Every structure is written in structure tokens, then in C-alpha cells.
Amino acid sequence: MHPAPSVIIFTTLSGLGFGLLVWLGLGRPDVTGWMAFAFFAIAYALAVGGLMASTFHLGHPERAMKAFTQWRTSWLSREAWLSVMALIVMALYGAGLVFLGTPWTALGWLGAALSLLTVYSTSMIYGQLTTVPRWKTPLTPALMAAIALAGGALLAGQAPAALILLPVAAVLQVLWWVRGDMALSRSGTDMASATQLGDIGAVRAFEPPHTGTNYLLREFVHVVGRKHSIKLRVIALVLGYVLPVLLLLAPFTHLVAFLAVASHLAGIAASRWLFFAEAEHVVGLYYGKR
């Protein structure tokens, strides 16, 4: 799949932002007034900033409101609803904390649940696609939720929780990669099933429909970056998980905390780039590519 910057920025930043909102909704850290305002401002900048970035890959962003209509079947529509509901509920909860110094606990829990469900719905946009075997697994929502919760804990200053969640996310990340590398060959979809010519013999793409490229090849058959995948996986693991854990174990200063968050964000961005760049869409088989 084509690793579009808008979608990588969207899933990375929004995941972190909604992850932080989960922790704020749970009352961790227990802050009020200006401290609460600062935390909520960061969470909203990340969550809303990511959502704004996602509209850049739309052909007609001015019609985005129509995306609220098909929640019965579409995970993308459900994500639109859940994200807006989470942002509204958490804004009310945040207003209570900032202006009245009152934690409306039940509202916070509701906002935390909605924020987590938003991350889940984002992950299901990818996790539902049978056409991309690497994504079609319950591990995809599990990994994205774990990353959001771990990153949120890091940003919320919840070191004990982050020290558990970061290794959990790292294990899920490795499992996701290992499974993903076998996903296409285990999916049962290959050139023989695509063309139904396998009964005659071995199928080879002889000539593509056009000598030039097209939307399908640009969007679904991205193979350029895959040669660096091992290096990028190591970078993602070290920056995203290992280094933040080591920094958390060091004596706390704000600089160390900032470095831990920055390192985590860079690592997750690398992981998310691979998420798209390595994903093989089965339509590539019609072109003899994967």
C-alpha cells in the first residue's frame, strides 16, 4: 500500500492524542486548573491535528460531513461518530476540571471509553480488509490500542503503567510483524485463484494492461521501501519501545520525559510507515506483483 504521509500522521498523532484522553478521562494524572488545561490542550492538538491531516487525502474534503451517515456498515463512518463524541464528552469533562476544579468521574470514564473505541474504530478500518491479508487480524486493533494506551500513559506521566504497556505493545508489534510476513501466502489468494488459470499450469503475468502506471499500481503496489524493512523495524522497536522504557527507568526530569515521548513518537511513525509500505494488496497479483 502507498504510505501516504497524511494517513501516517493521522493514525500516529490521533492514536497518541486519544490515548492521552483515555488516561485523562480515568483521572490520571489527577490534575485541575491550568495543569489540566495544558494536558487537554496537548491531547486535543494531537487528536484533532491528526483528524485534520486525514482529510488531506480526500478527493472532496468539503463533503466530509456526509461520512457521518453510514455508521451501520462502515468503520470509517463509525470512527467519525466516535471521535466527535469522544471529543465532545472529554471537552465537557475537561471544562469541569479546568474551570470548576471538579472531576465529573462518570463523564470522564465515558470519555475514556469513547476515546478507546475511537482508536479501535480507526484500527478496524484497516483490520477489516480481507484484501490486505497482513492487516486482516485481531492483532491489528490489539496493537493499535496497545500503542495508543502506552503512548498515552507516557504522555500522561503514568510511568508505572507505561513500563508495563510499552513492553506489551512491543511484544504485540513483533507478533504482528511475524504473522504479517506469512499472511499473504497463508491467505489462499495467489495468482492461480486470482486468474483461475492454475488448473492449466503455472501462471505468469505476461503483459500488463497498459505500458504506463495507473491508480491501482500507485495506491496498492508500493514495493520501493520494503528493502529497508528490517532496518526500519529495528529503528521502530528501539525508538518506539526500548528507549522510552530505558528513559523512564532513569531519574525523572522534564527533559527526559520529553525525550521519551519524542523517541516513542518517532518509533511509532516508523512502524506506521511500515504498516502501509509493507502491506500487500491482493490486486497486485493481477499485475504479477505483491
Place this chain on the structure above:
Amino acid sequence: MTQLPERTEKKLGLVIDLDTCVGCHACVVSCKGWNTENYGAPLSDQDPYGSAPSGTFLNRVHSYEVQPEEGAAQLIHFPKSCLHCEDAPCVTVCPTGASYKRVEDGIVLVNETDCIGCGLCAWACPYGAREMDAAEGVMKKCTLCVDRIYNENLPEEDREPACVRTCPAGARHFGDLGDPDSDVSQLVEARGGVDLMPEQGTKPVNKYLPPRPKDRMDRPAVQPEGDIDVLAPLLKPVAEEPKGFIGWLDKALEKI
């Protein structure tokens, strides 16, 4: 509405004969010609006369080489357009309701004024049947020439998809695949028509007729049971071993 209908009254679709297709791409050209000036946004081209031309097509013809375990390789031309699936994954993922499957005839269409151009339907399609138009920013796909098949302004013989109408080899057939007595259903039955990527669970309406077995020049044609080929004894090779000058040459060269 992106909920798929429980059932459709008809299952209009195409039957594509891989035995007959000669790979001339006439269907590609006629499809683009009709659809760039009728239903919805035109099918744009980018840099059409430059060094890197690219454009939107609703129908493309691939060519595959198939190598049997023994014997010569076969070249098979493979037209591919929307298969108007019964369980169309492109429809259910659409967030706006722009994509829908018609109850009356099963055609999968895009209402372009509702399309936000998110591209998720193209991601969900295993066949590459949907292409985002780079100029219009909306999703384009085969409409089964919905503006031809019911069009009373056209002569009756033209009321079929442009690709079917133009195919010079008769490799494309159009009809109701939901009616077991229709010509297309009978053809699928007789020739063992198949679904592409059945494991994807899309239940495509369009069917593909596999190539018939090829005859082989290096072995006698397969005889139906009970048939006797009266010429066969006369056509047997008269000599299995080389004789005369060729025989001498063969032996002489062997000895060198």
C-alpha cells in the same frame, strides 16, 4: 445506503470467455469512449501525450502466460472490470452512502455527488475494479453501462454494455445471471464458468469461462469414447528411424 440488499430481483452481469478473447483491447477503448462522455465525471488522462501517460479506465485487459507441466506455454488474455459482487465489500465500507448496490438489477454504482474520494472502497475491492479519477477526485467504476441497457433512445441491439457490443470475437456476454434459464446462465453452466478469487467471499456475479483444452500437434487429438478415426492408420509415421541419406548422415555424425 451501504447496507447490501438481502437479494436483488435480477443479477445483471457479464460472462467473459477466456477461450475466445483475442486481447485486442477493443472493449477497453469502447468502454472509455462511452463512459467518458456519459454517466458521471469524465474518465480523465494525465500526461496523455507525454513521457508518463496514465488515466482512469473501468475495464483493463491483462495477458498471462500459463505454462502447463508439459507442452507449450499458453497466452491468455484476461479482461477485468467490476464483477458486481453479491457481497460487495466496496459498498459496505463506504462512509457516505455514495456506493450502493441496486435492488432491481444488482448493479453496483457510485453516486458521485456523495463521494468524498477517501478511496476506502478501492482498498476493499480485491479485483482493482475501482479507480479514483485524478482530475475529479471521485471514485469511478463500471456501471454495466446503466445508461445504455435501459436507454430507449438507442436501437435495441445497442442496449447492452459498450464492451459487449464492440467485442469482435464474441468473448463478452451480458445478461441476467440470477435467472437459471437465461442465455448467460446456460453458457456458464455448459462451459463451467468460475468466480475470480472465490476465497475472498465476494460472490462475484460476473463469471469467467476457462480456456478450452488446447489440441497438441505432437500427439493425436483426444478421441471421444467409441469414435474411430478412419484416417489414423494411414497417417501413422511410415518410419520411426531415419533411413537413406539422412540415416547415413545421422550415423556418420554419431561416430565423429
